[in-house]
Amino acid sequence: MEIKLNQEQLAAVTHGEGPLLIVAGAGTGKTAVITQRFSWLLKNKQLQSDQVLALTFTEKAAEEMEIRLDQELPYGYLDLWISTFHAFCQKVLANHALDIGLPANFKVVTPTEAWLLVRQHLYDFSLDYYRPLGNPTKFIHALLQHFSRAKDELIYPENYLQYAEQLKSDLDNALTTKSKRGKKKVITDDQGAKEMEADRIREIAQAYQLYQKILLDNNCLDFGDLLSYTLQLFQKRPNILKKYREQFKYILVDEFQDTNYAQYSLLKLLASPSNNLTVVGDDDQSIYKFRGASIANIMQFKKDFPQAQEVYLINNYRSRQNILDISYQFIQQNNPYRLEVQLGKTNKLSKRLLASSGELGLIEQYWATDLDSEVNWVVNKIISLYNQEPDAKWSDFAILVRANDATRPFQEALDRAELPNYFVASTGLYRQKIVKDIVAYLKCLDNYHESPALWRILNLPFWQLADEQLIKVVHYAYQKQISLYESLSQAPRELKLDQTFVIGLQKIVTLMQKHTTAAKSKKVWEIVYAFLADSGYLAYVNQQTEKEKQQLFYYLNTFYQKIRSWQQNTEESTVKNFINLYNMELESGEQGALSFDPDMGPDTVKLMTIHGSKGLEFKYVFVVNLVEQRFPTIERREPIELPDDLVKEVVPAGDVHVQEERRLFYVAMTRAQQGLFLTGGLDYGGVRKKKPSRFLAELGMAVNNLAEVVNDVQPIAKPDTTKLFTLPKHFSYSQLKTFATCPLQYYYQYVLKMPIKGNASFSYGKSLHNTLQDFYILVKERAGQHQGDLFGPGKTKTIGNLVSWAELVELYERHWLNDWYDDAVQMQKKKKQGQVTLRVYYDSISPAISVPLFLEQEFFCRVGDYKIKGVIDRIDPTVSGQVHIIDYKTGKYKEKLTADDKEQLLIYQIAAQEVLGMQVEQLTYHYLDENKQQSFIGTPRELEKVKQNILEVIEQIKTADFSACPEYHCQYCAFADLCDHQQ
Secondary structure: OOOOOOHHHHHHHOOOOOOEEEEEOOOOOHHHHHHHHHHHHHHHOOOOOOOEEEEEOOHHHHHHHHHHHHHHOOOEEOOOEEEEHHHHHHHHHHHHHHHHOOOOOOEEOOHHHHHHHHHHOHHHOOOOOOOOOOOOOOOHHHHHHHHHHHHHOOOOHHHHHHHHHHHHHHHHHHHHHHHHOOOOOOOOHHHHHHHHHHHHHHHHHHHHHHHHHHHHHOOEEOHHHHHHHHHHHHHHOHHHHHHHHHHOOEEEEOOHHHOOHHHHHHHHHHHOOOOOEEEEEOHHHOOOHHHOOOOHHHHHHHHHOOOOEEEEEOEEOOOOHHHHHHHHHHHHHHOOOOHHHHHHOOOOOOOOOEEOOOOOOEEEEEEEEEHHHHHHHHHHHHHHHHHHOOOOOHHHEEEEEOOHHHHHHHHHHHHHOOOOEEEOOOEOHHHOHHHHHHHHHHHHHHOOOOHHHHHHHHOOHHHOOOHHHHHHHHHHHHHHOOOHHHHHHHHHHHOOOOHHHHHHHHHHHHHHHHHHHHOOOOOHHHHHHHHHHHHOHHHHHHOOOHHHHHHHHHHHHHHHHHHHHHHHOOOOOOHHHHHHHHHHHHHHOOOOEOOOOOOOOOOOEEEEEHHHHOOOOEEEEEEOOOEOEEOOEOOOOOOOOOOHHHOOOOOOOOOHHHHHHHHHHHHHHOOEEEEEEEEEEEEOOOOOOOOEOHHHHHOOOOOOOOOOOOOOOOOOOOOOOOOOOOOOOOEEHHHHHHHHHOHHHHHHHHHOOOOOOOOHHHHHHHHHHHHHHHHHHHHHHHOOOOOOOOOOOOOOOEOOOOOOHHHHHHHHHHHOOOOOOOOHHHHHHHHHHHHHHHHHHHHHHOOOOEOOOEEEEEEEEEEOOEEEEEEEEEEEEOOOOOEEEEEEEOOOOOOOOOHHHHHHHHHHHHHHHHOOOOOEEEEEEEEOOOOEEEEEOOOHHHHHHHHHHHHHHHHHHHOOOOOOOOOHHHHHOOOHHHOOOOO
16 A cells, blocks of 8 residues: 655655654654554565564554554565564563473463462461551552562562662661660661661562462463563573574564563663664653553663664644644643653754644633533534534544543433443443343352342343332242242242243243253353353344444453353363352452453444543544543552662653643543544532643633533434444455355354354364364474474475374363363263374374474465455475465365365465465365365466455455345354244
8 A cells, every 4th residue: 555655754664774763743643654664674675574573552553553564565474573562572481481481381360360369379478567457458459569560670579579688687787886886776766667668678579579479380470570581581591582683673663652661671682782673652642650651761762872863753644733732832831851852952853743734623611510511511512513514423523531430421421312432441341231140140050049149130121020020029038038039939829920920930940940950060151151042132132223232242252252261271160160250350359351442333432531542533532521630630659669779760850640641631632633622510529619620721721610501412413324334354264154154144253243152063173173283383393393484494304203192192181172062971972082083193194294384374365455364274395395285174074175165275375375475285174083185276267266256255245234044054053043044
């Protein structure tokens, strides 16, 4: 894709060797610049796609960069190193854990999982100073936050302990010296305070050391460990550091102002000695100090690399000039601590942004009598602008808040006005109704007499149980002092209840008894799915509006991923254990993670925190609740602060908290393209009236008079043309095959992303697949051949008996999945069949094991304007220097392959030739159970036909016509229970 660059952007993209600092203001196209530079380096420096490392601060930013780069690379790519710092370090450590003494199968724990680990070992911590007086778990978050900050500063437990011991020793020596001079050894108040401080620091250091031991004893690393251990790996193993230095010819870093001390240290170590390091940042948008980000890094860069070239991007392609001017005027309140002032001492640097459009934007300020009036004014303004503009979309509008809980009144008002809206949040899964319903049902299975949970289940709308009848049952339970569950069986005999109601109760009791029995042998998700399907919950969700349906299935799928991840890491994945975990997570403050995707779902008004809006833009932005103590917030110091002597970060001068709050407000204002609306109110509840935020005064917007009270919301004049379907960013063979089979099945699986009921065949196939993958990983390791040069396949090696049969059986036992079998008898029968299959396979290859070039090789290739993603099971070298592509199948052997059967491997052939640059000699389906193969090779005509088929299917998907195609395959469809068209 041809992108026109301005002079400064072009200079940044085409910079040659050495360090480069790109100061990129808001909306100046920094993502385009860093992506174009990545592409330029590949093309002009003749580099392979894995020789440039690009690091970002968020997964979303990494994904956006990858999408943009995909448009620049005509044939596709593989093994791009574009990721967050933590993901990069995890990848490095996964390859070299043993080189630094870490467990090879380490697990990265989330903050909540770390909390749970500490909670389990709470009484192993010898605490005196920090011994909690009340709830013993309250202080865990403070400890973990402290340990995380220590890791950001590369303060290892041994450093901390050494400092604590030295502090204690120095204090003891000082007292001993006084005593030797003949003076009486008297502990003054000051000395007593110093002793207490030394003891406090030693206590924290010992707790830190114990925390690290608990992590390693459980084969766990936290996020801070990923960075600190990677640095240790590079420092202690120069051979490994050399390998990565030679691989990464250039390093690009986005959002450099948000890096911490450890991340910057890693960059400097990895980039040396060539220092081909490009960093892009803007100190005025540094807003993540609470996560350990250090604004000092961008200030320090020119001191560390005095020879670095500088490029300043000030041409803004987002906002109108008056919006930019008021934002620039405001952020100068942070002078003289800004980069513009610091670098301006030696260079003529101006960060005043220049708009590409000559038009002026809307800037309005509204000061309300109370919160309701403020909320109604915002909603009315959105409706007014929407009605006025023929091409307006709901996604043109964003309401930005300082804290998550401030969105609720605005969301409720938008709902009342029937405006489509979406709260973009990274947490809150456990607050969703569908999740609460599922958990309530699981609690009932764990304990029938959990009356509050049962009451929630009885009130689910699809049961259609009459309220007055339910009240009678509840009253009977209270009168007889029995549980609600007992009342379900007794009340129908004792009370005059409607027969339809009684039948409904009996259905619920029967389901609970059935699922309780199943829970003794089935895993949690199998029970959850059975409840959703048997009760009619899935059918009920399927009857909702398109918007509601997409949102409910999004929450359901996210909860499914949560349960599945827990099941994979838990030996006893019972209902009781899951409920225990859920309750402990709630105790820790966990609300359930949600994937942060502002583009999710249909066209909607977005509500989000200002932190969440970073990197986004909207035509109209409303920054609300601009009152003192809400924005800017009251400074909250860290509960346990690091000793100053251990802190390596250069601490900025001035009021650091207010400076960060100003930067946050600056980010909020610069999200706006054409309209910026600033609102607040006098009365938010409570005794005292609110004062306008000082930021309004700093903008020159003094609030003198209250605005007119707004009580009503005006109607929407235009019809709702909400777009409900968005084309995926890439397609897989499975997606295309599913749509070709039945568009309605595609809709359920890939649009709604409905979790599907598993089956025994899938569990069996995955067990064999994962076993053979690890088997061949061992083959490669022991043959001394690593996952090698993508563009130069090595010679074929055939070495017998690299892996023993006993080792293969051990791998099979490790990877065996016992999910979705009807019973233990069926599961054992299938497991035995799999072992026989592996024995036959092993015997057939033992005399001469072919060493693969690649295993589970992911690729992205382009077909027309679309991206196709896939994973190739195995790529083996051939004697002729070409390659042999192999895909495992556990289905029935096919004597003759149709054109449809061949399509998957033909796509792999296209990827191997166009992306990997390999010549493919043979394509093979290996049917494991019968140990038979079907081999072929695609002709140019067949490959072109596959591309044509792909484009035709995608064009059909774009029409969003998801009509059912009832055929014989309906009997195998995972969504048969929801479909009225099945044959």
